[in-house]
Amino acid sequence: MPNLPDRPRRLRSTPVIRRMVAETTVAPRQLILPAFVAEGLTEPRPISSMPGVDQHSLDSIRKLAADSAAAGLAGIMLFGVPLTAKKDATGSQALADDGILNVAIEAVRAEVGDDLLVMTDVCLDEFTDHGHCGVLTADGVVDNDTTLDLYARMAVLHAQAGAHVVGPSGMMDGQVGALRTALDAAGHTDTTILAYSAKYSSAYYGPFREAVGSSLQGDRKTYQQDLGNSREALREVRLDLEQGADIVMIKPALSYLDVIARVADSVDVPVAAYNISGEYAMIEASAERGWIDRDAAITETLTSIRRAGADIILSYWALEYATRPELQR
Numbered sequence: 635m636p637n638l639p640d641r642p643r644r645l646r647s648t649p650v651i652r653r654m655v656a657e658t659t660v661a662p663r664q665l666i667l668p669a670f671v672a673e674g675l676t677e678p679r680p681i682s683s684m685p686g687v688d689q690h691s692l693d694s695i696r697k698l699a700a701d702s703a704a705a706g707l708a709g710i711m712l713f714g715v716p717l718t719a720k721k722d723a724t725g726s727q728a729l730a731d732d733g734i735l736n737v738a739i740e741a742v743r744a745e746v747g748d749d750l751l752v753m754t755d756v757c758l759d760e761f762t763d764h765g766h767c768g769v770l771t772a773d774g775v776v777d778n779d780t781t782l783d784l785y786a787r788m789a790v791l792h793a794q795a796g797a798h799v800v801g802p803s804g805m806m807d808g809q810v811g812a813l814r815t816a817l818d819a820a821g822h823t824d825t826t827i828l829a830y831s832a833k834y835s836s837a838y839y840g841p842f843r844e845a846v847g848s849s850l851q852g853d854r855k856t857y858q859q860d861l862g863n864s865r866e867a868l869r870e871v872r873l874d875l876e877q878g879a880d881i882v883m884i885k886p887a888l889s890y891l892d893v894i895a896r897v898a899d900s901v902d903v904p905v906a907a908y909n910i911s912g913e914y915a916m917i918e919a920s921a922e923r924g925w926i927d928r929d930a931a932i933t934e935t936l937t938s939i940r941r942a943g944a945d946i947i948l949s950y951w952a953l954e955y956a957t958r959p960e961l962q963r
Contacts, residue, residue: 662955662956665707667707667710668710668713670713670845671738672734674717678694682844686954687950689715689845692737692741696741698710699750702956703750705953705956707952709798710753711755712752712754712755713735714733714736714755714760714761715760715845716733716761723763724758724762725758729784744796753798753828754800756785756788756800756802756813757785758781758784758785768784781806785809787816789813789825790817793820799825800813800817800828805833805859810878810879827881828880829881831879831884832859832882833884834860834861834889836889838911840915842912845911884897886909887947888909888938894943895942906946906948908949929958932955933955
């Protein structure tokens with residue numbers, strides 16, 4: 635028998651010892667639940683491509699937020715879904731006082747107070763009839779600077795309605811600086827900016843587009859990042875930090891674990907990652923067919939994102955994970 639004084643397997647021999655020496659864990663306090671609230675609903679409406687996830691009414695989104703607070707989650711990220719008939723070229727419902735997202739922010743904040751971070755998506759794709767993240771020029775190109783003005787106004791409205799955190803997600807150049815300037819001028823100096831700093835053009839957004847009723851034709855490759863680039867992500871992160879970002883985020887998560895790691899090694903602010911709809915749907919569909927162990931896959935997925943360097947994870951499994959101790963290592 636060989637002499638093996640160093641036997642790493644000794645530290646794997648029982649569940650207790652494995653838990654004791656685990657280098658990476660995922661706690662509910664590190665998780666954020668993305669949630670959709672749709673105008674005109676009186677009860678939740680299932681999203682077919684995201685089993686277990688619904689579009690919510692104002693009443694059910696309040697309950698979801700209360701449940702999230704009780705479970706110890708960090709926050710809830712709100713996405714608004716207006717009536718299709720109200721969508722237009724400029725996404726005007728994003729700035730309407732009675733727009734679904736603005737109304738939902740106020741309702742959720744009234745429900746949870748400071749027990750749960752109320753977080754908001756600052757983008758126009760849910761509100762435009764063309765489905766792009768900003769207004770378009772006559773040539774059909776996203777007008778970066780005009781869009782920035784609308785984002786800034788959205789962020790101020792969200793802060794006034796009670797949002798703790800705003801998340802500019804459109805990948806417009808200068809979006810963080812525009813929000814920080816507008817928020818500070820309006821007296822919302824404590825409102826946190828979660829910057830979608832490295833948001834890639836991805837095939838995994840499909841189920842999300844169903845969830846928000848997106849009208850997009852074509853793609854967003856002219857403003858979202860190219861999948862082959864990682865140095866570019868570091869540049870985008872640096873620019874967002876210079877403009878006042880408090881937290882930087884990488885989206886999607888699983889196909890870009892290397893980017894999460896590179897960003898985490900290069901910054902001194904919290905790093906978030908979005909475990910997006912397509913990643914969720916792949917596992918749910920595979921588990922439904924009996925091809926994989928669903929519970930084990932959820933735990934492994936969230937752990938891998940944390941192990942890559944993310945301090946915070948946005949995930950559609952957040953509430954389930956927090957309320958099922960058997961998923962937690």
